[in-house]
Amino acid sequence: MDTILKLLEENAQLTAEQLAVMLGKSEEEVKAAIKRYEDEGVIRGYTALVDWDKTDREYVSAIIEIKVTPQRDRGYDRIAEKIINYPEVKSVMLVSGGFDLLVTIEGKTLKEVAYFVANKLAPMEGVLSTATHFVLKKYKDKGIVYGAPEVDERGNIM
Amino acid sequence: MIDYGRLLSPKVQALKPSGIRKFFDMLDEMKDAVSLTVGQPDFVTPWHIREAAIESLERGRTYYTSNSGLAELREEIARYQKRRFGLEYDPRSEIIVTIGGSEAIDLAIRTIVCPGDEVILPVPAFVCYEPLIRLAGGEPVLIKTKEENRFRLTPDELRAAITPKTKLLILPYPNNPTGAVMGKEDVAAIAEILCGTDILVLSDEIYAELTYNGKHVSIALMPGMRERTVIAAGFSKAYAMTGWRLGYTLAPAEITRQMAKVHQFAIMCAPTQSQYAAIEALRAGDEDIEEMKAEYDRRRRYIVDRLRKLGLPCFEPEGAFYVFPNIGGFGMTSEQFCERLLFEEKVAIVPGTAFGECGEGFARISYAYSIKHIDTALERIGKFIERLKK
Numbered sequence: 001m002d003t004i005l006k007l008l009e010e011n012a013q014l015t016a017e018q019l020a021v022m023l024g025k026s027e028e029e030v031k032a033a034i035k036r037y038e039d040e041g042v043i044r045g046y047t048a049l050v051d052w053d054k055t056d057r058e059y060v061s062a063i064i065e066i067k068v069t070p071q072r073d074r075g076y077d078r079i080a081e082k083i084i085n086y087p088e089v090k091s092v093m094l095v096s097g098g099f100d101l102l103v104t105i106e107g108k109t110l111k112e113v114a115y116f117v118a119n120k121l122a123p124m125e126g127v128l129s130t131a132t133h134f135v136l137k138k139y140k141d142k143g144i145v146y147g148a149p150e151v152d153e154r155g156n157i158m
Numbered sequence: 159m160i161d162y163g164r165l166l167s168p169k170v171q172a173l174k175p176s177g178i179r180k181f182f183d184m185l186d187e188m189k190d191a192v193s194l195t196v197g198q199p200d201f202v203t204p205w206h207i208r209e210a211a212i213e214s215l216e217r218g219r220t221y222y223t224s225n226s227g228l229a230e231l232r233e234e235i236a237r238y239q240k241r242r243f244g245l246e247y248d249p250r251s252e253i254i255v256t257i258g259g260s261e262a263i264d265l266a267i268r269t270i271v272c273p274g275d276e277v278i279l280p281v282p283a284f285v286c287y288e289p290l291i292r293l294a295g296g297e298p299v300l301i302k303t304k305e306e307n308r309f310r311l312t313p314d315e316l317r318a319a320i321t322p323k324t325k326l327l328i329l330p331y332p333n334n335p336t337g338a339v340m341g342k343e344d345v346a347a348i349a350e351i352l353c354g355t356d357i358l359v360l361s362d363e364i365y366a367e368l369t370y371n372g373k374h375v376s377i378a379l380m381p382g383m384r385e386r387t388v389i390a391a392g393f394s395k396a397y398a399m400t401g402w403r404l405g406y407t408l409a410p411a412e413i414t415r416q417m418a419k420v421h422q423f424a425i426m427c428a429p430t431q432s433q434y435a436a437i438e439a440l441r442a443g444d445e446d447i448e449e450m451k452a453e454y455d456r457r458r459r460y461i462v463d464r465l466r467k468l469g470l471p472c473f474e475p476e477g478a479f480y481v482f483p484n485i486g487g488f489g490m491t492s493e494q495f496c497e498r499l500l501f502e503e504k505v506a507i508v509p510g511t512a513f514g515e516c517g518e519g520f521a522r523i524s525y526a527y528s529i530k531h532i533d534t535a536l537e538r539i540g541k542f543i544e545r546l547k548k
Contacts (some may be wrong), residue, residue, distance in 0.1 A: 007456075011529070018529070022456035022465040154196045154400075156182045 005042065008145065012046040019021055049144050056106040061090070061135045065099040066115060067128040076100060079126045088116055099131070110134065173289045176296070180510035184505045185323060192535045193506040197334065199479070200526045204446045205436070207397060210438035211431040221431055225422045227255025229431045234440040235406055242444075243376055245389070251328040251411040254421055255428045255436075259364040259405040262390035263289055265417040266360045267326070270388070271296035275325035277298075280311040282482075282513035282520075283330045284362070296325070302516040305473055305484065309338035326358050329377060332365035335513050335522035336482040337456070337458075337475020341374040344448045349380035358413075359387045359394060364405070365478040367396035367447050370455045378408070385410055387524035388417075393432075395478070396447050402432040438481065443505065452478050456527040464536045465523075468543050479526045482510065486519030488546050496521055502545075503538040 003023060007014055009039045016034060020027040037043040052059040067131040068079050076094050080101060084092050105119075113134070122130050138146050163171065202208075220354055225233065232249035239245040246252055259498070263286060271277055279287050280301045291298045299319050302310045316327070329348070331340040339494045352359065359377055366374040378387040392405025407417060414512030439446075458475065465472045465483050474482040485495050492509035499505050508524075510517025511523060 003452075018460065022460045022529075026461060076240075152193070152196075154198055154200070156185070156193075156195055157197065158521070 004030065005037065008034075008043065008046075016151045027100060027154070030103070036130065049142055051146055053138070059106065060108070060110055060113055061106045062113050062117075062152060063135065064103045064105065064121065065131040065133075066101040067099045067123065067130075068101060069126045069128060070100075071126065077126065081122070082124065088113075161404040167291055169295075169493065173292065176285055178479055179509060180455050180507065181493070181500075181506075182313070184497070184500065188500065188506075189503060191504040191506050192531065192538065193526060194523045194525070194532070195506050195508050196524055196526055198400040198526060199395065199409070199450065199478075200392060201398040201450050203397060203399050203402070204443065206442060207399070207435050207439045207446075208482070209240055209434040211402075212333075214431050214434035216284075220449055221430060223255075223427045223430050223433055225427050226253065226418060226497065227428055228430075228437070231255060232406075232434050234409075234437050236415055238440045239391075239408065243374065243379075244301075245376055245378060247408045248411070248431060252409060252414050253434060254407045254414060256392075256405045256421065257428050258355065258394060258403045259362065259390050259392035260286060261421070261425060262392065262405045262407045263362060264288065264408070265420050266388040267296075267389060268420050269295050269413065269417045270326050270358055270360070271327070272548065274323065276321060276323040277326045277328060278316065278319050278324060279328045280315075280330065282309070282333075282510060282517045283328070283333055285513060286328070286336045288514070289330050289367075297323075300514070300516070303336070308473055308476075309333060309336040309482070310340055310344050311348065313351055315529060316351055316526025322359070324355075324357050326360060327352065328360045331360065331361045332369055332374065333429075335480050335508070335510070335517070335520075336473075336502065337480045338473075339369050339374065339477040339480050340369075340377075341372070344381050345375055349377055349383045351548050352386065353382040354356050354410070357386070359383065360390065361387055362390045364390065364392050365395050368451055368454060368479060369477040370451075370458060371476050386415055392453065393436050395438060397443055398446075398450060399432075399435070399439065402435060404432040404436050433544060436437075445489065454525065457527075457529060461523065461525050461536070464532075465466075465539075468536070468540050469547070470543065479524060481523045481525065482520050483523065484519060485510075485521050490522055494520055495513070499539065499542050503542045505535045505538045505542070507539075 004019055007019060016030045017027050020030045070076055071078050080092050083089055083103060088105050088107055089103055090106055093102045094100060095102045105113060117130055117132050121127060173206045230531045235253055236247050236249040267290045271291060272359060275296045276299045277291045277296045278301060280303050288298045301315045301319050303311055304545060339410050350446035361377050376389060376511040378384050378389055389408040393399040459480055462474060470483040472481055472486060475481050485492060485508060488495060492511050496507055496509040510520030
């Protein structure tokens with residue numbers, strides 16, 4: 001049933017009825033599968049991809065690289081679990097390479113984001129250093145290309 | 159003033175322009191119409207294939223290739239056909255790389271058909287065959303395939319159409335516009351009739367990769383058929399490469415040698431950049447095909463289900479990316495139905511009569527569109543039908 005996951009990842013708006021027809025299954029089967037995925041935490045949620053640049057919301061986002069000291073027994077978990085509590089933090093990932101945690105955060109202004117890094121993240125126990133990259137322009141996110149909507153220019157040929 | 163009517167070829171002048179042009183002209187005027195008319199994939203050619211063409215340009219490969227196409231490409235075509243369909247053709251003597259499937263069809267017809275020959279053509283079918291037969295001086299013998307036979311050519315229909323003048327049978331499956339396919343038993347039954355005759359077959363297999371209930375079976379695989387079959391194939395539909403204009407013929411060396419002359423003098427060779435892209439497609443594109451096909455299949459199921467729920471009888475198409483619903487139950491011709499749908503609900507579908515008179519009572523709907531787009535169009539078609547039923 002992995003196809004259901006793939007299709008929902010591309011378009012979470014597909015209904016169980018639509019998925020059932022497309023995959024040649026019954027609606028009940030599809031509903032049960034989705035429920036199971038949700039219960040097991042395979043499906044973590046459904047959101048819309050919003051291009052905030054197209055709205056009048058004051059908005060900046062930044063990617064922050066953080067180097068931390070891993071803690072005995074708990075490794076990186078403890079510090080990561082602390083960081084996820086801040087509502088301005090949108091994602092936290094442990095990554096390989098030159099730093100440890102990759103955090104994305106959102107705020108209204110550069111100042112607000114800078115304040116958060118300087119006063120909340122950097123002083124946190126176990127944080128060795130941070131590097132903040134403000135997002136200037138988004139070209140593609142979660143498989144969706146940002147930019148002008150595509151026009152169908154295919155010719156009608158007979 | 160020159161009297162062109164007296165000077166220009168009567169054969170060409172007698173050709174009817176594609177009947178659908180008028181309809182498309184109307185559609186072009188309506189910018190806000192939702193169209194389900196396009197006969198080509200909505201996918202973009204996979205990036206790795208496009209990159210191969212770009213690389214060929216960067217390396218300055220801007221020359222002609224040999225007439226039959228790059229040797230490397232012909233070898234990859236032979237491997238691909240063996241791998242995907244079990245067909246075996248010699249890349250040196252039995253393959254010509256052409257400008258799309260269209261040129262492949264043209265080559266075969268011009269090489270085979272002589273004035274006075276009869277060419278059997280199951281219809282509805284793509285619009286190019288009949289004019290090409292006429293240009294070659296041949297006489298098209300149309301077999302009207304039936305909805306209750308799932309638009310397949312039956313042995314009885316074929317037997318009834320054969321005369322001593324029959325030279326060629328055109329087998330356009332998987333079919334545009336009906337979405338019909340011919341299964342193994344179907345082509346076996348046709349093959350049985352043709353074996354031992356002097357009738358050749360042009361099998362148009364441009365949609366061979368897009369079949370949804372089992373793999374396409376070429377008639378050339380049936381006993382005794384390879385020697386009498388020309389296969390027209392190409393990259394447009396399987397790899398979403400319509401604009402690259404690249405196809406090929408597969409045929410016994412004797413036929414290929416003759417077709418190669420027509421190709422050489424009319425075309426020289428297919429575009430070089432497209433040929434390099436095609437090599438990449440054949441080497442690393444099997445997965446692209448499967449992914450696109452899976453998506454077409456989901457849309458196919460979806461659109462057939464929706465149309466039936468709207469009350470439009472719709473035979474289950476098993477190939478290509480078209481559905482061919484029966485719209486004859488409303489007391490209108492196909493053209494009237496489609497025109498009213500266009501003006502009243504701003505949805506464009508192609509009247510079945512664009513594919514000949516035999517398409518009366520039907521319309522072709524393409525599902526080479528996103529589900530969202532299909533949804534919008536079907537909602538409007540639903541409203542239209544509700545109104546008609548009142």
